[in-house]
C-alpha cells in the first residue's frame with residue numbers, strides 16, 4: 001500500500017487523509033472473532049486498496065464528501081474484494097497471495113469458504129449501517145453477481161482456449177465491472193449528475209480491462225517476490241489468458257503451446273517451455289498495446305470539471321495500472 005501511495009503522488013492530497021481510518025475500519029471489521037482475525041488480518045491489511053481509493057477519489061471529485069458517507073462503503077468495497085480473493089484462491093488452488101500463505105492452503109477449503117463468507121457479510125453490515133439506499137445496493141449486488149458469473153464462466157472453460165470475445169467477457173465480469181462500480185459509486189455518493197457518474201463508470205471500466213490484462217501478463221512474466229503470487233498459476237489452474245491466446249495466433253510452435261495449455265497436468269518444466277514459446281512471440285507487446293488502448297479510452301472518459309488533484313490522481317492511477325510490476 002505504501003509503495004502504491006508513493007507512486008501516486010496526487011493521492012497525498014485527496015485520499016491519504018482517509019487511509020488510516022479506512023485501514024482501521026477494515027481491520028476492526030474482522031476483530032470480533034480471534035480465529036477469523038488471525039485467519040484474515042494479514043490479508044485485509046495488505047493489498048493496494050485500489051478499489052476504495054477509486055471510490056474515495058470519485059466521491060471527492062467536486063468537493064469534500066463527508067467521511068461518514070464514504071468510509072463505510074470504501075471499507076465494504078475492500079472487504080468484498082478480499083472475500084472474492086479468498087474464494088478465488090480456493091477455485092485456483094493458489095498457495096500464495098500478497099506474499100503470504102492463502103487461507104485455503106493454511107486452513108483448507110472448508111474454512112476458506114466460511115472466511116470469505118464472513119468478510120462478505122461484514123461488508124454488507126457496513127453498507128446496511130451506512131444507510132446508502134437502493135441505488136448503491138443495486139450497484140453492489142450487480143457487481144457481486146457479475147463477479148460470480150465471470151468466475152463460473154472461467155471455471156466451466158478451464159483448459160479450453162477462449163476466443164477473444166470470450167476472454168473479454170470474462171475479464172469484464174471479473175475485474176472491469178468491479179473497478180467501474182467503485183468509480184460509479186463514488187459519483188453516486190457525491191450526488192453527481194447521471195452523465196458524470198456514467199463517465200466515471202466508463203473510466204473504471206477501461207482501467208479494469210487494462211488491469212486484468214496486465215495481471216494476466218504478470219502471471220507469466222512477473223517477479224514472484226514482487227507480485228506475491230507464484231508464476232504460471234493461471235496455466236496450472238487451466239485459465240487461458242491473453243498472452244497465450246496471442247501466442248497461439250502467431251507462434252511457429254503453437255501446436256506445442258496448445259498441447260501444454262490444454263493438458264490437465266503440467267510440470268514446472270512445461271510451464272517454462274510455454275513461457276519461452278510465448279516470449280519468442282510479440283505477445284507481451286501485444287498485451288501491453290491492448291492495455292494501453294483501454295487506458296486511453298479510460299482517460300477520455302474522465303468527466304470535467306473535477307478537482308485538479310482528483311483528476312491528476314486518476315491519471316496517475318491509469319499510468320500505474322499499465323506500468324505496474326505487482
Ligand code: FPP
Pocket residue numbers: 080083084085087088091092094116117120144147148151174175215219229233
Ligand atoms: C482474481 O482473479 C479474482 C477475481 C477477480 C474475482 C473472484 C470472484 C469470485 C471468486 C466470486 C465472488 C465471490 C465473493 C465472495 C464476492 P485472478 O484469479 O485472475 O487473479 P489472481 O492472479 O490475483 O488470483
Ligand code: MG
Pocket residue numbers: 088089092094
Ligand atoms: Mg486467482
